[in-house]
Amino acid sequence: MCNEVVTVTCSLFGWILSAFAAFSCFFIEGKFLDGSFGSSSIGVGFLGISTWRYGSFYSHGSWCKSWESYSLVPEILGVEVRDSTWTAAYAFAVIAFCLGFFAVVFSFCSQKGRGGLAALLFFITLCQGLSLLVFSSDVVKVFAAHGIELGIGFGAGCSIAAIIFWFFAAVSAAGVAKNGDGDSDASREELEEPLVANDEAEAA
Numbered sequence: 001m002c003n004e005v006v007t008v009t010c011s012l013f014g015w016i017l018s019a020f021a022a023f024s025c026f027f028i029e030g031k032f033l034d035g036s037f038g039s040s041s042i043g044v045g046f047l048g049i050s051t052w053r054y055g056s057f058y059s060h061g062s063w064c065k066s067w068e069s070y071s072l073v074p075e076i077l078g079v080e081v082r083d084s085t086w087t088a089a090y091a092f093a094v095i096a097f098c099l100g101f102f103a104v105v106f107s108f109c110s111q112k113g114r115g116g117l118a119a120l121l122f123f124i125t126l127c128q129g130l131s132l133l134v135f136s137s138d139v140v141k142v143f144a145a146h147g148i149e150l151g152i153g154f155g156a157g158c159s160i161a162a163i164i165f166w167f168f169a170a171v172s173a174a175g176v177a178k179n180g181d182g183d184s185d186a187s188r189e190e191l192e193e194p195l196v197a198n199d200e201a202e203a204a
Helices: 002-022 084-107 112-136 138-145 154-203
Strands: 028-034 039-042 049-053
Touching: 002 084, 002 112, 002 154, 028 138, 028 154, 039 112, 084 112, 084 138, 084 154, 112 154
Parallel strands: none
Antiparallel strands: 028 039, 039 049
């Protein structure tokens, strides 16, 4: 029973965190010098870019602006910097979110098929981890070349936390599946014992 609760809880939290990771505009964050505002922070995500200062967002429409419409750092974003690595990382983040939804639903079901759920959760853990490929993408390299070092942001932090929750959910589901197999074997043995006893009695 405890393993079932852990599976459900960890799956649910993992799915929520994966949503923040896949659909945020500040997966990775950094600071840069803006001539109008001095030192500012920039968040780069799969859906767009955000900029803020002093720990809060501007009132200048810089909340999650699309890559195409963003012009605050034109020397960087004047060319397409999102390479195949960035796209692959985004795809893995979305896959983890979508499959995570089915894993959460499945985790509320009966104990049957827990082995399949464990395999699914391990696969989701892998996909969530591959979303961190963004740190090897041209996006990070191009920004770094212009003096903007991008590091772990809110989205990446959520992704790392989701990896941990997915993994614990997978291990818990595997434990439930193992216990279920053990109970099935025990029940089978209990059913076979009376049959063996009857056969021996008839033979005697």
